[in-house]
Amino acid sequence: MAASVPGLAVGTIHYKQSPAVHTMLKNISYVYKNAHGESYRTEDVKFSPSGRRMAVISVDNCIFIYDVNITARPIQVILKIEIRSASLIYPHGVDFLSEDVIVVANRGSDIQFYEIPFVTEGVLSSFVDPIYQAPSPWFGKKGIMKQLPERKIYTGPGGVRFLNGILFVSCNNIPSITTHVCTLTPDGMQLQDDAIITQDGFQVLDGVAVSQDGSRLAVSDLSHNRIVLYDRLGSGAGHTSPQSSFTQTVTLQDEDLRFPHGLCFDPSGKILYVTDAGSPNVYVFATQDDWASSFLTSSFKLKAVRDAAFAKTRTGLGEPFRSLEGGAKGIDIDPTGTVVVVTCKNQPLRFFETQPGMFSGS
Structure with a gap:
């Protein structure tokens, strides 16, 4: 259990918010307004392997690609490409296979792969077809919804992470995490049969994260207000065969954590960042x-959503759904472990900078 000590002590993380930049805010506005002047609902966010690109998903069937310079102060972020496709159906999760290829998890469809168009100048709005689509029996039929006690949800894949040739996918058809051997070749995409990791009584799974060494998996269990961690057994850290056995080890909770959504490990694997769809905070767990x-x-x-944005999102929803919205959705940390970015409706992308020696005793 986390250390309970007053003040800035062992187990406490130190942050400062990165300086805002006017050009960043101007360009980011492309994410938040559609043709009718309505705010986009953004979900997952992911840095590219180099950290020089960033993808943001909107359930308005858009993918936004940014050029980003995290070493600059203020941080420099420039919107380069707005990708749309008839194949995008309620996209929710995203990751990079390479600097130029992304994978998208669609709540109302399946897993799709897109090649990022080349842009020389300005912003390109591009309607493209996926280079590959990957249905699975685990995802169910396209566009299917199921009734929960308080609402209906799409049953397709929602979270996706790619590590060492393996896709990790969360899905709500039969709440589960599946793995898929994925190979990008000059002749196209190859995706082998999937293997189930777990379906331990979950109801709604939103996010999935994998530690950089491949030894640990984290899942946001929204219905039970917790994060569940799994360890890979029998193969050692770094082994990524889907046949490897994962076993549930611990759970992460907080009395204020309402609906955990996005999550990511830092490069060391000893810090986990979690967004909460139901509160303004990002929750940080350090082992x-x-x-x-x-x-x-x-x-x-860490308070990541401003009061005005939190209130505006909630007041725009029907009463039965207000408790499920308002907070941050997507979260990621750059490959160096220096900059954390979060997404939230009615608020521009927000960046936080980690501090040297931010966690002692790990």
């Missing part, structure tokens, strides 16, 4: 025992 113990409280809470 001192290599995730051998469960958490009943987070190591640190």
